[in-house]
Amino acid sequence: MSIRALWIVPIVRQSTADLLQDNIIFTRYFPLIEKKVRSANGEAYISLPSPTEFSNALLFELGFKDEEKFIQSRDTCQKVERKPVFEVTTPAGTVWPVVVVEQRGLLFCCLPLVPDNLTTSRPDLIQIPGVSLGFSLLCGLTDFLRQCPPSEVAQRSGDLHLYLNTAAPFGRISDVNCDTVMAKMYNKPSYLPRAQKQPSWKPVLHKGKNILYLALTENIRAIQFNKENTADTFDLYGSVSCKSDLEVALSDVTINLSYNSPESAIPMDNLLIHPCVQSADCSMLQRGETKAAPRRIRFTPPTEMFTLCHYTASGLKGPPIKAVYDMKMTDNRASLTIQLTLSDKVKNAFEYCEMQIPFHNRGIISSQDSSVSQGNTLISPDKKILVWNIGQKFPKSLNANLEATVVFTDAKSPSSFDDPFCTDQNAYAQLFFKIPDFTHSGCCIDSKSIQVSPSTKFKLNTVHEYLSAEYKIWNCNGDVLSSSVPKALLKQMADM
Incomplete structure (x- = not known):
């Protein structure tokens, strides 16, 4: 779970006739990891390209160079894309897997280490732990620079090196959370009594008023055709976001997702939970079941704002x-x-x-x-x-x-x-x-059921909102973009 290199490249649209000089903002190589790669690959080892070679090749691969030309190796529809992972061909050789995150006109890139037992063949991405961790590291890095204009990122190279020394010392990823990395960087005091244990992912305790913020956001996605041979479609789904500012080292929070009126509510038929959840009622609804039962979730909240769970409700009878x-x-x-x-x-x-x-x-x-x-x-x-x-x-x-x-x-x-x-x-x-202050399914956060352990006084802020996602209405006098499920598949689904 290490990375070989990290780059920050500005997005520049130029033709191959233009020479790109100094077109990279930040570069960080990790010699210790590179020595390990060289030893594992032997004669098959491909060295890392220079910053200019890498940025030119990356911009070409992503289509920011020669974007008006069709290039078979890059633009053919037969090429399998696996965003955000790319294969970049440089003069030094092919570099893979390059993880790329685009934010505010900048490309944040890293090259994860491929395990030794997988270097002889191109493995599935799911077999390379560094891909997901590298992506999380880049997201944390973009969060670290969120208030810095792209033109000033190069001036913060010292802060970037310090951030990587803390988040990925010697190239080995140890922490991808921006808040905890910054707390370690600036050595903030924790105010933790010696009798209590403090988790490594929460190095600094909150100091101030105890506040628990919970937001339930429900979305409706609908397409209406108003045609006899094309049925309208709609999809209802939601999520619960949480921000916990509590003056305790390790807290357990328990909430109930209930319904304002269970008789007329649309029950949740699927519940996807965050890894911090310790226990939850995630049972699936049985076919034909319409009873809206509350869901109980117990979790240990991290320091940052996070999405506690996602849910769907497929019993909607009509659009709003x-x-x-x-x-x-x-x-x-x-x-x-x-x-x-x-x-x-x-x-x-x-x-x-x-x-x-x-x-x-x-x-x-x-x-x-x-x-x-x-x-x-x-x-x-x-x-x-x-x-x-x-x-x-x-x-x-x-x-x-x-x-x-x-x-x-x-x-x-x-x-x-x-x-x-x-x-x-x-x-x-x-x-x-x-x-x-409304949800179409009737789902709500039961404020009276919220429990925090160890017990402490806190201010609770809850938000409920209902928003449109993609909500299109096609002209009834024209053609529409739609697709239908084959009858054989519909029959197979009905028999399940």
């Missing part, structure tokens, strides 16, 4: 907002009508609710004439999207309508992306909304 999009094109003019109906099972109090109606492959919008029963309309800055701001509440009828006529010019907007499928009357509208 039913929509019909009717649009017809005539030359350079689009006439459209949109009807929205809010479900009576959804809380009518939005933080925001907005519909975006993009027009691809049609030039820019020169004018629009619209009539709405709720909210107002405007045109996006790139003049490619008609935006309907519905507001924070539907009327008592729970219906909202838009009628509009949009006129286009022949001028193209070079900065916008045009979906190649959306030509003629093939079009869609997209809905964005957020409802605070």
Whole structure:
């Protein structure tokens, strides 16, 4: 579980005719690990490339060099991609497996050590522990530099070396958590009584008010077609995030995920938990079961904000907002009508609710004439999207309508992306909304059931929110992008 080298490369788009000089921000090699690799590989050993050779080869492999040209070895569809792991061909030889994380215009890269017993052949990535640990190390490094502008990263080389000396001494990864690495770097006092034991992953105790923050976020992903031969689809899922600031070295927290109204709730049919969870009710629902039972989770929280669990709820009978999009094109003019109906099972109090109606492959919008029963309309800055701001509440009828006529010019907007499928009357509208203090499944965090051991007083902050993920409504007069499950597979699933 070691790394041979680590690089930070800025993203530069240039052709091969341009010479890239000093195009790497930070490099760190680990001679001790490299000596081990040289000894294990013998004559098959491939030395590490120079920083300039590596950055040029990496930018080429990722398509930032010669991106307008088709290169068979790089761009063929037969090439199997295993992002974020890449194979980089340099003048010194082929370097693999290179783990790459892109953040804020920078490429954070590391080369994990392949175990000795796997060097004779190309193993599966899951057999190389350094790949997952290297990825976590890079994520921690990006978190360490999150407040540093990319142009100033090179000036913090001393801090980067100190960070790696603490997180991966001599190339061996020992800690990938940014908070704990920084605590060790700056030698913060722990204020821990000698009678208590302190875990190595929590070197510094929280000093201040005891606060436990829990956030339950539920998302809805829906695609509505309004066609007889194509069924609408929707998917409900959620997650619980946690941040624990408690003045104890090692604490156990127990919470209940329950329901406001078990009779009308949509039960969780799957629960995925964080590794810090010690015990949880993760039982799967039996076929046909509709009873919404609470789930109890006991865990030891780490120092940073983390996602405690993910869940799905597949018993949803209908979307929260039913929509019909009717649009017809005539030359350079689009006439459209949109009807929205809010479900009576959804809380009518939005933080925001907005519909975006993009027009691809049609030039820019020169004018629009619209009539709405709720909210107002405007045109996006790139003049490619008609935006309907519905507001924070539907009327008592729970219906909202838009009628509009949009006129286009022949001028193209070079900065916008045009979906190649959306030509003629093939079009869609997209809905964005957020409802605070509500979940569609009825799932909630039971604040009265929360227990902390050892017992201590703390302030509890809980958040519940319901958001739209991908929420598309296709034009009922055009073609749609959809796929269907083969009938033989459906029959096989029904027999299971």
